Amino acid sequence: MNLRLKNAISNRKKDLIILLVLLLMPVFLNVIHFEYAFTIVSFIFIYIIAVSGLDIVFGYSGQISLGHAAFFAIGAYGSAILHKYTHIPVILTMIIAAFLAAVIGAGLAYPASKLVFHFLSLATIAFGEIVYQLVAQSPYEITGNFTGFFTDSVSIFGYKLNTYSKFYYFGLFSVLVFLLMKNNLIKSKVGRAFIAIRENSHAADGMGINVRNYKILAFAISAFFTAFAGGMYAHCVKFISPDTFMYKQSVMFLTMLLFGGTASRFGPIFGAVSVLILNEALRATEKYQLLIYGVLLLIVIVVLPGGLYGAYQDVAVKFKKKGVNKC
Amino acid sequence: MIIQILVSGLVLGCVYGLIALGYSLIYKASGMLNFTQGDILTLGAFLGYTFYGVFHIPFILTVIIVFIIMLGFGMVLEKGIISKLVAKGTLPIYTVLATIAVSYIIQNGSMLVWGTQSINFPRIFHVTNIKILGVNIQTEAFVCILVSMICMVSLHIFMKHTRFGTSMRAAAMDPLAARSLGINVSLATGLTWGISAAVAALAGMLIGPLYGVYTTLGATIGRKGFASAVMGGYGNMYGAMLGGAILGLVETFTSAYISSSYKDLVAYILLITFLFIKPTGIFNERAIQD
Numbered sequence: 360m361n362l363r364l365k366n367a368i369s370n371r372k373k374d375l376i377i378l379l380v381l382l383l384m385p386v387f388l389n390v391i392h393f394e395y396a397f398t399i400v401s402f403i404f405i406y407i408i409a410v411s412g413l414d415i416v417f418g419y420s421g422q423i424s425l426g427h428a429a430f431f432a433i434g435a436y437g438s439a440i441l442h443k444y445t446h447i448p449v450i451l452t453m454i455i456a457a458f459l460a461a462v463i464g465a466g467l468a469y470p471a472s473k474l475v476f477h478f479l480s481l482a483t484i485a486f487g488e489i490v491y492q493l494v495a496q497s498p499y500e501i502t503g504n505f506t507g508f509f510t511d512s513v514s515i516f517g518y519k520l521n522t523y524s525k526f527y528y529f530g531l532f533s534v535l536v537f538l539l540m541k542n543n544l545i546k547s548k549v550g551r552a553f554i555a556i557r558e559n560s561h562a563a564d565g566m567g568i569n570v571r572n573y574k575i576l577a578f579a580i581s582a583f584f585t586a587f588a589g590g591m592y593a594h595c596v597k598f599i600s601p602d603t604f605m606y607k608q609s610v611m612f613l614t615m616l617l618f619g620g621t622a623s624r625f626g627p628i629f630g631a632v633s634v635l636i637l638n639e640a641l642r643a644t645e646k647y648q649l650l651i652y653g654v655l656l657l658i659v660i661v662v663l664p665g666g667l668y669g670a671y672q673d674v675a676v677k678f679k680k681k682g683v684n685k686c
Numbered sequence: 687m688i689i690q691i692l693v694s695g696l697v698l699g700c701v702y703g704l705i706a707l708g709y710s711l712i713y714k715a716s717g718m719l720n721f722t723q724g725d726i727l728t729l730g731a732f733l734g735y736t737f738y739g740v741f742h743i744p745f746i747l748t749v750i751i752v753f754i755i756m757l758g759f760g761m762v763l764e765k766g767i768i769s770k771l772v773a774k775g776t777l778p779i780y781t782v783l784a785t786i787a788v789s790y791i792i793q794n795g796s797m798l799v800w801g802t803q804s805i806n807f808p809r810i811f812h813v814t815n816i817k818i819l820g821v822n823i824q825t826e827a828f829v830c831i832l833v834s835m836i837c838m839v840s841l842h843i844f845m846k847h848t849r850f851g852t853s854m855r856a857a858a859m860d861p862l863a864a865r866s867l868g869i870n871v872s873l874a875t876g877l878t879w880g881i882s883a884a885v886a887a888l889a890g891m892l893i894g895p896l897y898g899v900y901t902t903l904g905a906t907i908g909r910k911g912f913a914s915a916v917m918g919g920y921g922n923m924y925g926a927m928l929g930g931a932i933l934g935l936v937e938t939f940t941s942a943y944i945s946s947s948y949k950d951l952v953a954y955i956l957l958i959t960f961l962f963i964k965p966t967g968i969f970n971e972r973a974i975q976d
Contacts, residue, residue, distance in 0.1 A: 653790030
């Protein structure tokens with residue numbers, strides 16, 4: 360008991376230190392005049408939320424989605440269009456668009472929940488492509504089609520977050536809120552039901568879990584996360600075009616998730632950070648981007664099925680064991 | 687006019703059909719989705735262009751060479767990656783993702799070798815048009831349909847009436863029982879992937895002269911090809927061809943009479959509708975539901 364308490368306190372301490380570092384980072388970055396880092400960090404925040412959303416469906420509930428770019432698109436375009444025509448403050452439109460995506464996600468999951476893995480992936484691909492096509496060739500050009508769509512930045516009580524460095528704290532706050540939400544969700548009855556469905560849907564059914572409803576719920580919550588990230592993307596970059604929401608993007612989310620590690624608290628963070636930094640480091644070799652993603656994915660699947668976080672945990676466990684042996 | 691649309695619809699349909707044929711064969715043999723098919727089509731088209739257009743090897747010989755190369759490629763893919771993953775007991779979805787990874791590698795790799803420009807596949811025949819029922823049809827289009835039909839029939843004969851085809855079907859139906867009867871299941875599965883890859887490459891060489899060859903040629907065809915496989919009944923060879931024909935015709939008629947910008951949309955709407963309403967497809971192929 361005492362040990363547990365101690366662990367909890369030391370974990371708290373660790374969390375506090377990390378938070379402090381994150382809070383002070385902009386100051387540091389400003390001091391060393393590395394403003395470009397804000398761009399990367401903003402994208403990292405956005406992708407952490409999007410990938411966490413995918414983790415709920417894929418990592419915890421065991422349902423594949425190869426169409427999450429669609430929810431990203433619904434969040435981005437939904438919020439941007441709503442803001443343009445109704446002039447509701449941006450944060451509200453982001454939340455409304457995320458709810459809209461959740462409803463659409465549930466609508467997709469309702470018929471899709473009876474499909475097995477492979478065919479679920481086909482259905483989600485089709486969904487993703489349909490949304491992409493509708494965005495790229497919208498009726499009355501409401502989305503601006505291939506030319507793209509300019510939109511406003513997030514404003515809090517009239518204070519516009521119109522640069523990446525101003526976006527930083529908003530992004531950090533959103534990440535913390537969404538990760539807390541995800542953590543609480545996983546620890547709740549709902550989260551346990553998700554995991555039960557992932558492990559064995561028939562057994563879960565036998566235990567009295569309504570498999571279909573929970574699958575629908577998983578998709579809806581996941582869509583909410585990813586769509587909110589989409590909204591953040593739209594109002595952070597202030598410009599969206601269909602290119603961002605292609606099938607490639609869905610695979611990218613999945614690459615990040617797998618690379619970081621599924622069904623864990625830190626997996627999406629590890630994944631988003633490592634893939635985006637890698638992306639920046641390899642900017643010069645943009646031509647080979649797909650090739651690199653392909654090889655990365657393959658390596659993760661063949662060599663590191665638990666992703667980076669899984670590998671990190673394995674190493675940590677080994678070190679702990681060694682320590683115990685020495686004692 | 688309407689006959690010309692019909693013909694170009696059928697040409698496209700045949701290509702979808704050949705791709706979907708590969709999907710069905712692989713699904714039957716290893717219960718797997720294969721996302722590389724489309725990019726193998728691209729690779730086949732590029733290889734065909736290289737041998738025929740650059741090295742000036744006769745077209746028939748080119749087809750045979752590429753067919754054999756891609757047969758080997760498909761088998762290596764299965765033996766080198768897929769069967770290893772299956773043996774390790776990874777979740778099926780990871781294997782599917784591995785095929786996506788391979789498709790990225792092929793797509794980007796072929797871009798590095800052949801560049802980003804669309805390449806004109808040199809003409810195969812000196813006669814540009816042939817007249818059928820008083821309508822001028824591009825020779826390549828006619829050949830595309832003809833070869834697809836021949837391919838279909840010969841695959842049927844191979845699967846149903848040869849010793850090896852029978853053992854492949856047995857291996858797909860029940861691997862354990864097949865193995866106990868002395869069938870080399872591993873070879874049969876590998877060969878299924880090989881044949882699927884070879885057929886996709888063939889489709890690439892057939893469509894290359896009509897559409898030009900570029901790196902994303904196969905990616906979209908491959909993704910839309912799933913619609914034809916599902917429509918026909920996933921795992922059914924004849925269903926794949928029929929589904930391909932339907933998809934090709936619907937797509938071509940949509941772009942001719944409504945708007946060409948909706949042709950992709952229609953394909954995916956067909957895919958999702960069939961998955962939700964009739965996942966067993968036209969030929970009522972069993973069991974793709976949970």
